[in-house]
Amino acid sequence: MADTDPIETDGAPSNDNPYSQGVRAGDTLYVSGYGPVDPDTGESVDGDIEVQTKRILENIAAVVDEAGGDGLADVVKVTVYLTDLEDYERVNEAYGEQFGDKPPARVCVEVSRLPEDVRVEMDATAYLG
Numbered sequence: 001m002a003d004t005d006p007i008e009t010d011g012a013p014s015n016d017n018p019y020s021q022g023v024r025a026g027d028t029l030y031v032s033g034y035g036p037v038d039p040d041t042g043e044s045v046d047g048d049i050e051v052q053t054k055r056i057l058e059n060i061a062a063v064v065d066e067a068g069g070d071g072l073a074d075v076v077k078v079t080v081y082l083t084d085l086e087d088y089e090r091v092n093e094a095y096g097e098q099f100g101d102k103p104p105a106r107v108c109v110e111v112s113r114l115p116e117d118v119r120v121e122m123d124a125t126a127y128l129g
Contacts, residue, residue: 011062013037022063027129029067029074033081034059035118044118049087052120053094060124069128072099077125080108084119091120 007022008014013034014021022031036045036052037059045055060078061071080095082088088108096103104124114121 007063007067009062009066011039011066012059013039013042015042022067024067024128027127029064029069029126029128031060031063031124031126033079033121033123035114035116035121037116037118044116049090049119050094052118053091054098056120056122057095057098060122064124064126064128067126067128069126073102074126074128075099075104075124076127077105078107079123080106081111081114081121082108082119083111083114085110087119 002025005024006020007024007029009021012021019032022029034056036055037043038045038055039059039062045051057072060075064071064074080091082091091108
């Protein structure tokens, strides 16, 4: 097996499922998928899709920070999962506000359903070299 380090932080949601919040393999960090869950309550945040998008990106940034990175600045790839592509433009707006003028590569797909019936989930890859 590759030399990897699991990353765990209180700054992002955790649960009893068999996966790590993130895994560092050399200079690459793979961040697990997150819905709009508040790490303090374990519950999905109330609010519109923009608020939910911001919460997800805060969760991702917390895992990157814990791995020794610089939050969203070190993210190089994101996959966005939406249960309704009608939310695409609103997610784009909130996403763009968080990443600024140097957004990472990205894929966005519509899926039939997400855990806990959330509307949006994202995973990410960060470069920590």
